[in-house]
Amino acid sequence: MSDTQTLARLSEIYRYPVKSTAARSLTRALVSEEGLDGDRRYMLARPDGRFVTARTHPALQRVIVEPVNGGLDLHHPEAGSIEARETRFARESFTTAVWGDTFAAVTTESALDAWFSEILGEPVRLLWLGATSPRYRESLQRRVSFADGYPLMLISQASLEALNARMDAPQRMIQFRPNLVVAGTAAHAEDAWARIRIGEVEFRVDTPCARCKMITVDPTTGTFQARGEPLRTLAGYRRGADGKVLFGQNLIALNTGELIVGAPVEVLETRATSI
Template sequence: MTHLLLSGIFIYPVKSLAGISANSWPVTGKGFQHDRKWMIIDNDRQFLSQRKLPKMALIKTALTDKNLILSAPGMENLSLPIEPVDGHIINSTIWHDQCDARSVSTEADQWLSDFLRQDCRLIYQPDEVIRPVDPDYAKSTDKVAFSDGFPFLIISENSLTALNHDMQLNLPMARFRPNLVISGCPAYAEDSWREITIDSIDFRLPKPCSRCAIPTIDPETAQTGKEPLTTLNRTRKWQNQVYFGQNALHDQCGQLTVGDAVHIKLTGVKQPPI
């Protein structure tokens, strides 16, 4: 019998900047602790991402007990308190959501503006701010930080293996920015999962993840290419979008660790149905 395991954990402290691989990480009510707690906005208070500024991929993030550390080529490292001193309230826009956030510091704003060569600001979401998940796919109690829409993204190792085979390439999992990577299942098995348990935390998988241009950006160089979108358009297109991975919601808080057992509780029609 094949045993499914949690083989990768990834956290992205600042939306659209480089992520962090972890062996074990706490799960809070909004998802992984500190995952997308911070976000960069422009002068119109709209969120910025690699879709507009591929150079964001070159900014690395690190977390200590007390600090968020940003580093980028040609820049001195920037260390910020992991529990920011409250700045002033900023109402920001992420997709169709209006979200209250707080400013971090003028130092952070200048550091990011200098590297990205665009006026921008760093904001964070205080713990008490509630951003609900789309009610079409979630419970009224589900909440999220600054992720696109869901607190978790799940991808299986063999799905990437299959995609790389179709492309005749070897793109890393980092291109697809998952939170949870699963081993021991067939390629695209996650398309039919509806409810799973990892260790003692239950997850619901209501919706596949439609993919934008970000996976075409090399996270090491910020250069863009045609893959994987060219191949996904050929192999994973449905209703004019392409899909890779599954969005997920969680029902408990706790701790996840690489090597945790994964159990499939409920399956359904494949999403996408291809």
């Protein structure tokens, strides 16, 4: 094992209880087949079932969500605060889809729908997965939450530093919406990982994460940054063979367990890279 691998450690954990809302930093988290416990268990959708994210509604990133026993506490700087409690949910079946995966989630309550509709300026419904996700991805042979396609995503701190060395203004890790951040590696070391262990959990490093305009949202203001940055800069040196802009790696947990910030990261298998 190399010195770099020996020094690698889990430096940050992030959870996003409602898809596209503000990141919540954790010091420890449980991992299951579906990803981090409590991650992306809720999502907004239009009345026709089309999902809604910060790609089109960047103001979502100003919504702060705190999981509590039996639900969520939500806050927005202008809309104020509201509670979401599972005991009050209507739990009516509601057909939705995430990037081609069609499945039935359940409704919550009209007050929550109205609260989010006011923030976004159009009618939306707040949906819940329930205790177990009904979304099964055949390509992964896994149940997945409302995440775009994979249960988890990882980025190294050095990769962000390499990007910022090319930028006039520094970018923040939370713009890239990772679940796990690793320190103590070379920039983009994660591109060459095929299987890793973090603490007691082993992961398959499945595919690079293709990036879109979501990373151009300033999470503090809930607005898009000028000139399409940092996507524009990344496109200059992080394009894959298919032309997509790649930054970070999608993960699949191979066992359940707890992750704790500071846990060692062990690289078990590597692969060739083409970026």
